Amino acid sequence: MNNIKSVFSVKDLENLSGVKAHTIRIWEKRYNLFSPIRDDNNIRSYNTDDLKKILNISYLNNFGYKISKIAKLTESEMVALTQQIYSEKTQASFAISNLKFAMFNFDAKLFHSTYDELEKSKSFEEIFYDVFIPLLDEIGFLWQTETLKPVHEHFISSLIRQKLFSEIEKAQKNVNFSNEEVYVLYLPMHEIHELGIMFVNYLLLRKNKHVIYLGESVPMEDLQEVIKYYNKITFLSYFTVQPEIDNLESYLFDFKNSILKREQDRFYILGKQVSDYHSQIPGIYTFSGIQAMLMTL
Structure with a gap:
């Protein structure tokens, strides 16, 4: 150690x-x-x-x-x-404890050994749902209680991001999609919490979907360029801290008026900022979680 x-x-x-x-x-x-x-x-x-x-x-x-x-x-x-x-039944809680300790002690070796042990009995999707998502939820709580410092969050997030990059690359090599419908994934300006939208990218690729991943802090006007190339687009974003609640509805109306001009296009939104928001804007849909969104595909 x-x-x-x-x-x-x-x-x-x-x-x-x-x-x-x-x-x-x-x-x-x-x-x-x-x-x-x-x-x-x-x-x-x-x-x-x-x-x-x-x-x-x-x-x-x-x-x-x-x-x-x-x-x-x-x-x-x-x-x-x-x-x-330790057993399969208790595996997730044991792993979360190990990962919290790894986070606070900046112990990458413990992170990787814990992950390798999980990988023996779980798929990447199961690891993310059973371990990473609960861990990230706890990190959110620890942030609110000021137990967590930004450096710890950055450390553990970078390690999870490494795993996501690796799995996304594998999925991209195996995907065989048609161009009939395209999923454009992005985060709005000043939104940098990327792990959730990266996981959605992975899941869509595993479902053989055509995904264009644009990443974090994308200006809305940049999305207009993508529309020129595809007949049907589902835009998908993850609002963790942006746009701010007071600006949420105006952002969505702007999106509707400037991006969703075609009837066949849609906008799916996940994340904390829309957890209590139910869109009445045609073509814009909010979801309580990733699995609820996937059920509509």
Whole structure:
């Protein structure tokens, strides 16, 4: 393991493990599980070794092991026990814990070894749905609670992006589409959260669809060029933070008026920004999730 360390508050450990801060303090005092550093104001801080331990404790505790028994285990015994109860049923939660630890310790080797283990029994699509999407949801929560720093998110996102690029390349080599309908995938201006739309790209290619992937931060007027080349287009985008909620409807009306001039063209939208929005604009459709969107194809 590398020597890069991060510092965590007891609240951070709560957010990452699901174990209440009050419970962590009780376990710390009663079982001497952690040795936090205290500052001049007697505020505790924890390192990544403590994070790894609380993740393993939480994992074992969730599967019925009492804290009194867990506390008697050495670190190696604790790791061995987590591996012993590891099964296909618990694989995803175990992997998510490993990936969170890899993220906070900047441990690419642990990321890849965890992924390789998942790959033995799951397809890439299953890994993304069962592990990466829940992990990214947790990252969103950790961001909101200020447990997560941007550098950690960038690190784990870049590793997931590597896997997506690899799988997309394989799918592109095997696709055999017709030109009757084209899917144009893009993100709007200032939207840089690309993992979701990349996964949609992969899924469409696996379904033998003709995909034109334009990537992040695309000006709306640039889409007009694509219309010249194809008779029927489904535009597809993922609104995570852009456009802002106050500007959402005006963006969609602009899209309708400037891009969706032909009756046969459509616009499909996914993402947090449209989770509570139901479009009444002809040709524009919002979806609660990727699977709901795929059912319409």
